[in-house]
Amino acid sequence: MTQQAISRFWEWGRKILCVGRNYREHCLELKNPLPKQPLIFTKPTSAYLKEGNSIVIPKGCEEVHHEVELGIVIGKPGTKVTENNAMEHVAGYVLALDMTARDWQSVAKSKGWPWTMAKGFDTSCPIGNFIPKEDLKDPHNLDIWLKVNGLEKQKGNTSDMIFNIPFLISFISQHISLESGDLILTGTPEGVGPVHANDVIDCGLGGDFTMSFNVTKD
Numbered sequence: 001m002t003q004q005a006i007s008r009f010w011e012w013g014r015k016i017l018c019v020g021r022n023y024r025e026h027c028l029e030l031k032n033p034l035p036k037q038p039l040i041f042t043k044p045t046s047a048y049l050k051e052g053n054s055i056v057i058p059k060g061c062e063e064v065h066h067e068v069e070l071g072i073v074i075g076k077p078g079t080k081v082t083e084n085n086a087m088e089h090v091a092g093y094v095l096a097l098d099m100t101a102r103d104w105q106s107v108a109k110s111k112g113w114p115w116t117m118a119k120g121f122d123t124s125c126p127i128g129n130f131i132p133k134e135d136l137k138d139p140h141n142l143d144i145w146l147k148v149n150g151l152e153k154q155k156g157n158t159s160d161m162i163f164n165i166p167f168l169i170s171f172i173s174q175h176i177s178l179e180s181g182d183l184i185l186t187g188t189p190e191g192v193g194p195v196h197a198n199d200v201i202d203c204g205l206g207g208d209f210t211m212s213f214n215v216t217k218d
């Protein structure tokens with residue numbers, strides 16, 4: 001795996017695995033119980049969106065929420081990875097948004113349906129530039145924040161994750177093999193909320209890494 005290839009992982013990576021409810025205060029704000037084990041769901045890779053393109057609120061959706069998250073980019077395949085060896089499989093990181101059709105998700109939850117449409121619609125996974133592992137000394141102590149139209153909405157720190165990165169890699173890889181180019185989204189801190197057409201979302205990670213997206217409506 002060359003550095004050049006991994007730095008464009010979104011063009012060829014085969015899956016996006018997401019962790020729900022990985023920050024205590026976010027669990028509480030959505031009135032969800034604290035998880036005893038990681039809640040894992042997926043997004044299709046067609047959901048990727050790079051800067052310069054707009055997040056599109058899907059037709060028929062009344063409430064799209066922002067969720068700013070630290071993403072882990074896998075650089076070495078692994079099955080049944082141990083926590084001790086987990087970080088060897090990390091190539092780097094990415095600042096990401098887990099855009100969520102909250103009204104669709106609420107219906108799905110009430111019916112016991114999967115969250116696929118609520119979490120996987122086109123443009124639901126905006127990402128920043130690839131951050132090589134060497135450029136982030138401690139992924140478990142990073143400020144992560146999000147503003148809508150200049151107003152702060154989310155401000156957390158990755159030290160507040162309930163399940164840390166080695167645990168998540170080990171947990172997932174017991175049953176889903178990790179492949180190079182896979183992305184794992186590690187959950188969002190509190191402060192999620194709706195965005196509307198013409199809003200501008202700015203977010204940042206660890207002081208050095210930021211990204212910005214406009215919102216439009218289908």
Ligand code: MG
Pocket residue numbers: 018019020067069098187188
């Ligand atoms: Mg999320």
